Amino acid sequence: MTDLIRVLLVDDQELIRLGFRMVLDEEPDIVVVGEAVDGLDAVRETARLHPNVVLMDVRMPNLDGIGATERIVAARPDARILILTTFDLDEYAFAALQAGASGFLLKDAQRAELVGAVRAVHRGDAALAPRVTRRMIELLAEIPAKPDPAGLSELTEREREVFVAMGAGRTNAEVARALHVSESTVKTHVGRVLSKLGARDRVHAVILAHRHGLVPAETALPYDGD
Structure with a gap:
């Protein structure tokens, strides 16, 4: 039997976490092992639960997703973090990639996109929302x-x-x-x-x-x- 992909949900909005949990828990190869309400909570829960994939919001109180990503990756270089963002926040997603995230996904992603992104990040592939990817490439082009x-x-x-x-x-x-x-x-x-x-x-x-x-x-x- 294939090992389950253990996912930690990180978002300060309970309804967002609930929605993602409902989608992911229906997949036979994915299990949500925990939830976190902000970046500090995410760091603690990652250390405690050892998830394969962390689904991370960007804007949160106490510690945002970028800071949490930096701390998690510093402690666990093998951590796989999938950043949740909206198109007008792509600069935060780009900063999160620099901090060590493995990809980013728009919050309005369809069910198949969410599940596919979790699986892609778990196996070490990229998970890049196309619209944000184009902006990321534009930002990279500006760097000498x-x-x-x-x-x-x-x-x-x-x-x-x-x-x-x-x-x-x-x-x-x-x-x-x-x-x-x-x-x-x-x-x-x-x-x-x-x-x-x-x-x-x-x-x-x-x-x-x-x-x-x-x-x-x-x-x-x-x-x-x-």
């Missing part, structure tokens, strides 16, 4: 390019191709078709790229690719978590 990141020179030619494709937001299936290889082969390359670059997950590889000018902003495509 830096020298090649450590580990880039260690990539093979094929691994570099996969890295650039990841930066462009392409799914494993799209990369496989473009390179005429199997999806399992692409997944192997992705794992090696992340390891060599020291990227904690796929979304951070996307950020690295854009920060270092490897992907023109106009070529970027939203990543859907495949």
